[in-house]
Amino acid sequence: MNHTEHTHHRDSTHPVGPGPRTGALPGGASRRTVLAGAAAVGAGAVLPLAPGAGPARAATGGAAALRERWHTLLTGGPDLDQGDQRIAAAVERTGKAAVTAAKGLDPTRTDGLFPDLTGTTLSNQVTTAFKRLATAATGWAVPGTPQYGDTALRDLLLAGVDWMLANRYGPAHTRYDNDWDWEIGSALALNDASVLLYDALGADRLARITAAVRHYTPDPNLWRADRQIATGANRVWISTVVAVNAVLRDDGGDLVRVRDALSDVEGSGANSVLAFNDVSAAAEGTGEGFYSDGSFLQHYKHPYNGGYGKELLSSLSRLLHLLAGTDWAVTDPDLDNVRRWVDEGFDPLIARGDVMASVCGREIARPSKQGHVSAQTVVEAVVRLIPGFPGETADRFTALVKQWIAEDTYRDFLGVTDLASLVAAQQVMASAVPARGRLVAHQQYPRMDKAAHHRPSFALGVSACSTRIYNYESIQNENLHGWHLSDGMVLLYTDDLGHYSEDYWPTVDPARLPGTTVMAGRPADAAGQRTTSTADWAGGAGLPGTTLGAYGMELRAYGSTLTGLKSWFCLDDVIACTGSGITAGAGRAETVVENRKLRDAGAALLVDGVPAATGTGWSADLDEVRWVHLEGTGGYVFPVPATLRGLREERTAAWREINTKYGTDTPVTRPYLTLWQDHGEAPDGAGYFWLQAPAASAERTRLWSQAPPVELIAATTAVHAVRRVADGLLAANFWTAGTAQELTSDGPASVLVRPDGKTVTIALSDPTQLRASVTVTLAQRGLTVVSADSGVSTAPAPEGIRITADTSGRHGAALGLTLKRS
Template sequence: MERTTTRRTVLAGAAAAGAALALPIGPAASARAAEGDAAALRVRWHTLLTGGPGLDLADERIAAAVARTGRAATTAATGLDPTATDGLFPDLTSTTLSNHVTTSFKRLATAATAWAVPGTPQYGDTALRDLLLGGVDWMLTNRYGQAHTRFDNDWDWEIGAPLALNDTAVLLYDVLGADRLGRITDAVHHYTPDPNLWRADRQIATGANRVWVSTVAAVNAVLRDDGDALAGVRDALSDVEGAGANSVLAYNDTSAAAEGTGEGFYSDGSFLQHYKHPYSGGYGKELLNSLSRLLNLLAGTAWTVTDPDLDHVRGWVDEGFDPLMARGDVMASVCGREIARPSKQGHVSAQTVIEAVLRLIPGFPGETGDRFTSLVKQWIAEDTYRDFLAVTDLASLVAAQRVLASPVPARGPLLTHKQHPRMDKAAHHRPAFSLGVSAYSSRIYNYESIQNENLHGWHLSDGMVLLYTGDLGHYSEDYWPTVDATRLPGTTVTAGAPADAAGQRTTSTADWAGGTVLQGTTLGAYGMELRAYGSSLRALKSWFCLDDVIAYVGSGISADAGAVETVVENRKLADPAAPLLIDGVAAPTTTGWEASPEGVRWVHLAGTGGWVFPAGTALRALREERTATWREINLKYGTDTPVTRPYLTLWQDHGEAPEDAGYFYLQAPAASAARTQQWAAAPPLALVEGSTAVHAVRRLTDGLLAANFWTAGTAQELTADGPVSALVRPDGPTVKIALSDPTQLRSSVTVELTGTARTVARADPGVSVTPTATGVRITADTAGLHGATLDLTLNRS
């Protein structure tokens, strides 16, 4: 794709391109866009912000959204005073905190939206118009522009503030006047002159930051009627200047993008930002959101994105976002420091994903468009906690109503086991629950705590297990400030609270993190070698996700000092008196109850499910009310109002300075007490091996063997030559085998399988089979696969 070499107006560019693609937000906007002038592109952006002309105010949903827009504007304009000397708003007067600049502009944009939307109390109001114009002038005179030195966070100056200022300029365009418009566009261009670069020292912009900067530059270009700048935006998405090394459209493990920073999407659906942080539900969703807006703006013009890598967006949605959505929630393990922001709870992240996919549907017609339509229908319908149609913006509401009225059926609940080896995460989806496992390794950071956010994220990747059940608000309603962050479910930890932000942005010294998936099933083996930050704690941890049962195996749990625990569950209770059964006996429901029962065989918590301890175990249990403030985990965006929530915590105590301790138990999410008791009497899985060489379990109904080999070893009929994750499943006349290298370091892995399965029915490329005296030797070429699974099917003789 070539950059435009001579200045062209938006009129000339769009005329050459012909009619634009239809926008998801209303055909009226696209009809005007076909005229091809700068006004048409402003209309496109205006429509994205307001829903466009012709809103049906008789429609109850539309009317409610218009009313929401008006109420938001009333709140945003409270205290707005362009005659003030210390700040445009009385609570945003800092000249050291840059988010005060961004928030001031956001409030102006919110109020301007209501001014521009017919049906709001503010629509066309001259007093509000003058107040907003005065507010823009105040910010340009006192805070933002060439005469002002930036402070604090570059993001606010180059992305946050100009995004909001651009929106305000589009909304107020007809009343700005040429002089004020010039001041606005000059100020924005001063801070964000190049969609390829950002920060005061002009670093290469990557991932979501590149798309954000490009969005700022694109809307500014429309306001300035600068076709060359729009061409630069188009090319920046593909990083033409850098030969594609930082393209946001290319997968980071293929082509030139593999030579870049590693930030962005990978072909397995992973997304990394800030080098090695899993961030699909944070920066990833924002990249998708902003890109969908840009594609709408540029569609059908001379600056339409034609990079063939744009087709990767299909994979982002199918492999990256869909498996990480759990009935309206985005799994917290990939949301980074956003989990510590009160404004991001309550399924807000999922709303952003849905809005982005709605915008993408017109650009991916045919089968993909139908699939995205089916997907959005499912996402909206299954979130009964937060009604998407009651919270989304007007443009997305119009698009959603069109999608919901289409004849394409909803997809139905997702049933899959999906692993993301490039970010050390796994997701398991069954009809009654979803479950996520969060690990880290030498390749991936443990957690992020910058800008004084997410101060207690110490164990988010130490084997944390997040269970999503019918309690859709479990990880909302103040979970993250009130949960005991030293006892996150699934983790093995040294007791005690580290210092705020201790160890953030740290990789492990261990390579083993990952697993294997049997394609087309909900069967997966996952594991990690835990080498805890800041202590001598070491542990080998496995999760065998076999349909409705999860087997937890731990071994080699050792520490030179400190009390060590493995946390079975730490549940925020929707019902503070939720019944708890321990071996069939009801435990007290009073706050403050704690117990240390011995020889426990099974436990059931109403509304959550059950756990089975086949060999019996000593268990610790605690009911408590936990009180905290959001400020404790987020100094920047937290609030000081105390919140209290009820919890039940279950854990195994390995004692002081344990040496080679372990555990084995089964989890039955969403199971009834009767089913839990039944499985305790006759466990569906048996432990084959729980040593420091191998973890393995067998499912008794079909003989499935799931194994994680930490080193060379044997698990009954399966022998491995080194680190391997494997699934072996008898299936009628065949045996299906899945293998991977979770260390991502081995060029090949070899296993020997004894038995009668000897001839190859099908094999992935790179998998070879040779006979042995007792079975077969299987060699899988794992070089360059980055932990991906290889499959093989053998015929039984």
């Protein structure tokens, strides 16, 4: 990740300046108190550490011990079991990567260290050059590779470092393009290469290296040429740069500053990366980082768990590994929040090895980030964290890692991860702790307008936006066609684990993303990026411990007059999709039922039981449709017969079309099937209603079309409501005050009412996040309170019971209560 495009101004009450210098590492640093009541969380070793070995490496003394620790993190350590097939394969991968990285390396050139990196306007070329040096140095440092200890390669790499310092990087050179490359990307890679080559560097070269890095990255609290406050993942990256540089220089004082920067001691905690942004002093910061509901925001209002969030987790786990058990170990009690990051901020957003694209920002437009690569980063980070959270958390994380690795049959984690992670992961897999099992849960993220729904046979994510959250990010010429990523996009994850890999994002029709309601046509590249909606209503409510949830958004499209109301009632294996009030002053509006990249180009499509043509180029107007089934995907039931349009096509595109920075020019072709409802030109009050049954068989879909398991109660501009036939559950999204049969709301609200024998469980929220309270009336007599969340009160009403929830300061989170029939 790179580039923070908005500006942070440092509070003048927190002056910038060097932290206390306490001398060299071997003597230890006198600790400045981080926060009152600090507890020694994470003080245990994070990965097994081994001294010695490698090409002439020192392994004794304070600085040497920490270098050894980082070296082990980069190489897996000196005691790799070369007889282990997995490890032998990883060593072979390391050697092959080193060969590729060193290809073309020529320090005698004058225009560039590598023939394809001769430009002086794109800063990522500087980072790429250093990354290649570090990759080749890894091959040189890992026992068993063809390059291990090779003096010719060593000398070539040293000359390469000298060339970069003389021609591209350091105090004598003017930075250009992207600050991230100078202060983070290049610095991280040069630090790694320096640790790997440490004993061959010599004092003069080491001094030049560390001075160059410090020139760009001197302070773990600040970054960019104008010295802005570093936040979120950027702060952890910067801290990592400073920490490894400090180890190379034997400077314990800078390690104190790194430890304190994670908690933002200088800023009184306002930009702590460990604290939740909606808690205590962190609520006064920029808002970037994790929230207590599991949301992660970066670049101010972009959901980014699968981008910057995963990088923060990864980098932090490395820093904790480096500092564990030392005088600089992180002792901030907020470090305990990392447990919840994993449980709530990552686990529900990973679907069998794929991180939900709705929280990956512009990374979805990078070919290098497809194929479950983002989830690999998360798994590696959690593996590193396990020893630092002993006891119940370690067992839970162990069970989770085992599940993640086992269920991702698309990408073999043990066959692609780095050596250190492989060694640690094999220890985890050998544990007696059983795998957790498939996640079955419904989780909403009101802080970032997203929802995740997990059932045994599928997972589903809903992406919205509001006045609080940006629609999508397209900076640095990336993610140029992300126009509708938050216009109600529904991403379905089934046993086709590679669906959103294998070139999905460049080839999918970006104007017809599944679930969205859009105006027909293609906006300009990056049109409307970093834009909030003018609507406040986005969110919903879920019943804890179940997979029952109501979710919705008021759509006010960017760049047109299109408006509408959209709901998704997630009722276990059925999602009731409802829309109303779809209106536009001009242009043709569409709601996309499905847009699927087909694993099998000839996958059967049944329309009311009749097979549709399977050939490429098929298109049709489908009238009075009651049910549709797509082989390998699932079923769609239309209780009110609907007119659909269908299209099979082979779509060809190049990654460069959506990412001119990191994309490739090679055309790729993939088969798609698209189904949508055409609301016509300038619609006025159009709507839709269908039941989505992911992974359902054709027979199950047919039977549900004859007896729909969910009934539509209301689909007006005041309320959407559905009822489940089997148990009478009522789910409603109130856009304004209104009534849905026995349920009445005094204003905007999302409500679920679930009868179960003699009890009734209710969950409700304010998705606008603006109301001080929500009051609903349930027209059922003889109900008394069994339990209620704090802030929920009841009172008798002529028709039944009145329930009032204090929603001030809840930021869209649901409140609940349980009633009993007398």
